[in-house]
Amino acid sequence: MSSTKIQVRGQPLPRILTRNHRMINSVLCGVPIKRHHRVSNALRTIDPPLGSVPTRTDESLFFRGDGNGRFGRFGGKFVPETLMSPLRDIEDEFNFVLSDHEFQEELTTALRDYVGRETPLYFARRLTEHYRNISQTTGGGPEIYLKREDLSHSGSHKINNALAQAMIARRLGCSRVVAATGAGQHGVATAAACAKLSLECTVFMGSTDIEKQSSNVLSMKLLGAQVKSVKGTFKEASSEAIRNWVGNLDTTYYLSGTVVGPHPSPLMVREFQSVIGKETRRQANQLWGGKPDVLVACIGSGSNALGLFHEFVGDEDVRLVGVEAAGLGLDSGKHSATLAVGDVGVYHGSMSYLLQDDQGQILKPHSVGVGLEYPGVGPEISFLKETGRAEFYTATDEEAIQACMLLSKLEGIIPALEASHALAFLDKLVPTLRDGAKVVVNCSGRGDKDLDTLIQRVMPSSLC
């Protein structure tokens, strides 16, 4: 009998899961159903327990996961059997291109000449002085550096991954790419990469996000993409994009913008973003002959954070700090702080921390940084939390806006409101650090897309 099965570590799950097709649809596409929590209950019965964390033998290998998309109990491939074969094709191609000279050369050239890499590691002198003055320290205080992903082509780190995955789509013989976008940065990056590689591109976007991020919608259209409006926000748009992919597997590639989804998506996106951390190590070495002491990045789902962190996970003397969106406050219910208040479940094909109610229903995230509005985080981020390797904090909408204005005025750089969450945390972090400590903040994107929001929030009181 060929029933649809969900696979965990290559093993079919117990019947309780394989029978219920609506549940499978729910797990994959986030279609709300009642009793979703039965999934996690069923998983607890599997032997060995998925909660077991591998023994810590080799530091760097430990944090690389098991290579099959498992990071401790997180990750996996919770998908119907029909998707196992296309996912395996993608995985094979990904593993192949990792060591394929031709692919790597084409990617390196495109990252240099098209994206504009490497991006600078910029010493933020006035921001450093600002914190020195506040703390009235007699020593020099910590030094703050920005990794300038905002200077990447199309305005954020998203292009690193979009370009590389579009190259994989082309190699797989797909003529069409679908993607979902929230703030529109991933949509623009994907549309640009598809134009460059002559691939048809359809971007799904929530109707409320389309209103908020109109300049990015216009860019996507100019870049030749079709923008499809989906009632709701990114959550609904991503479910719709996945559904569209599942219905057109022969021709279409689903290009994930971040480190979520079933294996190999989280691994692939992290690999293509890890260029950020590799450059940072080299640049730090050139600038001060050492490593950074603290790396700080905002957490939407974790791609810019892992991109910066991954190179350093084996360096226990480098602190990894992620900052989530506390929105209007953690008690308000209007935030995107998955690690701070969420718990573990299965969504969009993998197991990770999620924002869900006690019925297992996914909650609507909120942040002024629209790119942070995802009700989960990538499995590898969950793993870094659970193992204590990385630390996670939050910043509110208001704190992010203040940090955005501060950087604009002190350094002449308008950061994206997403990246502003990482910058906002400096207020709390810097006073705790020793003199001369080197802090690298990932400036994941530029704020041009946020001008309307910023002007509404801060005009006329502070700008005029």
Ligand SMILES: *Cc1c(COP(=O)(O)O)cnc(C)c1O
């Ligand atoms: C999309 C986006 C983010 C959030 O996504 P991650 O996967 O967590 O990096 C952060 N900053 C910018 C500028 C973005 O466009």
